[in-house]
Amino acid sequence: MSDARARAEHIFRARFGDAPLLRARAPGRVNLIGEHTDYNEGFVLPIAIDRAVWVAARLRTDREVHLVAADFGEEAVFSLDGLRPGALRGWAAYPAGVAWALEGAGYRLVGMDAVVAGDVPIGSGLSSSAALEVAFAVAWAALSDHEIPPLDLARLCQRAENEFVGVRCGIMDQMAARFGRRGHALWIDCRSLAIEWVPVPPEMVVLVADSGVRRALAASAYNERRAQCEEAVRRLRSRDPGLRALRDLTSAALEAARAELPEVIYRRARHVVTENQRVREAVDALRRGDLPAFGALLNASHDSLRDDYEVSSPELDTLVEAARTVPGVYGARLTGAGFGGSILTAVHRDAVAEAAEAMTRAYAARFGRAPTLFRVEPDEGAQVEQIANP
Template sequence: MSSRIEALRQAFRAQFGGAPSFFVRAPGRVNLIGEHTDYNEGFVLPMAIDRDVRLALAPRADRQVHVFSLNFQQTDRFSLDDLQQTEITAWSNYLRGVAWALQNAGFTLTGFDAVIEGNVPLGSGLSSSAATELATVTAFRALGNLAVDPVQAALLSQTAENDFVGVKCGIMDQYISSLGQAGHALLIDCRSLAYEAVPLPTGVQFIIVDSGVRRGLVDSAYNERRAQCEEGAQRLGVTALRDVDPAQFERLAADLPPLVAQRCRHVVEENARVLHSVAALQRGDVAAFGLDMDKSHVSLRDLYAVSHPALDTLVEIARAAPGCLGSRLTGAGFGGCTVSLALTEHVQAVVDAIRDEYPRRTGLTPQIYLSGAEAGAGVITAEA
């Protein structure tokens, strides 16, 4: 029996005096390529990771939700008939928001007792928030036998985060947490919301490294970049930068203000890189995929200016290690994580190089996670 499941079971018994009826989970994610393309209606390629948020739960006879967080050692109680934000147990706003979004969509919800626990690192850019939302949708769906399909689950979770919690995220995090497939990344078209599972090759491993730098400038910089992209699209006469290919951009770039052109060039080329890298994966060309990862990082660093010296250092160390095929920052930038691709037999060498070199060069301690591509949210049927 999984130690995490047993810890949830014991905590549930201690808090509520009985046994849980269900265990549910939803994974965090890492974006393999396609950064700052989502709000330009472009393409992204995330994968679900083996770190997740889990709930042990049992139905209540009333319209109350009582949740104990193992991570925060706090209890939150709320009524499904009076869903308000709370500042006291801020982590519970994601659960409250999901209940609010489900009810607004016409679903009748069952109250429950639950213990929640997660091992997705908070604040690292691996999307603990989306994992919490999708785990909550899965809990309500399991208890009430609700007809919520995986796409609707993702969209309602995004609505909860946008309109209840107040964070204007895109759809990628919720989509991959809901729709992830074991052994596959997920190509998402952020305009149409179409998606395609992309098989990941064997013989390689993704290495996720948390730099230890928290993303301090991201809000103001994000808004500035977004405005520059919107200005570029308007000047180019298109709805979004998604509508411009690299050849067209070369012809038109001189008409843009230099800084706007620089930002737009990243987005246009990054969109093309996502599709190019998917084709590489589909034909098993891991070297080409790694090269696209490298190009993505250079573009994010030099054109979009969202990297950080710590992220650049991690990428440099990884790329210098034998068997590393590519490395890039992942997420919004200014801190957070990198993701690297290494041949399986060289993974330990890459990990050792990062563990040895990074603290020496930065004074920071990296957190290193190895993960395959996991399945999306669901009820835990095995004792896993």
């Protein structure tokens, strides 16, 4: 049994005096490649990981919601009636936002007693927020006897984060949490929301290194980068009135218009255009089992994020550079929005220990502390289990 699952159920019994009726799980994610492309209607290639958020829950007879965050030692109480953006702050805003979005879409919910616990590192770029949202969404759907189509559920969780919490995230994180499949990456077209599962060669391991640098996404330069992409599209429409998003722009068209764009806007657009092409090539490389080619694309992605999108940091760069020195490492790059958080290393399973040692040694030498390292495997998306004989 997962430690987080056991912790959620144990605290539920202690706090509410009975066993929960169900347990819901939603995984974190690592985005293998395709960074800052989702809100530009481009392509991404995440994996759902074997670290997750667990919700132990039972229904109430009223419309109140009583929540316990096991990892914070905090509680929150709110009513499903009259929920509005800005009404709650902190971790409780995420489940409240999910309830608000589901009810706004016509799914009337029951009150809930619940305990939430997880082992997805918070603020590390592995999307603990989407895991939290999706876990509560599937729990509420089960308790309230609703069958919510998976894509609709992902969209409603995104709406909760965008409009209730106030973070302008794309759709990738929620889709990875809902649609993940063990042993596979998930290719997503963020315009059509078409998906394909792409097998991950079994000799490749994903080693995540958490820098320990926490970022507040809502307060970071994430929203600025997104606005810069939108500005690029507005400026380029003078050449192509039908241009909808940077996803539609070719490298040749961008270069032809370079003189018309401020340098920083040009570099932001160049990252998105080239990153979309890297995602396409990465899918082909995985399908061929060509891990050196896949790793070279990861390296190019990080370099673009560092130089053109400017979302890396000295901590992330140090980890990436150290990983790349190790034989058996295919490639390394930051994952998530950047500005702190984690990197991922695609590495042959026989080289995991050497890669971990190299990153730890280099990081400690420069920053006086060790990164947190953990190996992840592609895992299943969100699941709900009724607890028989509670």
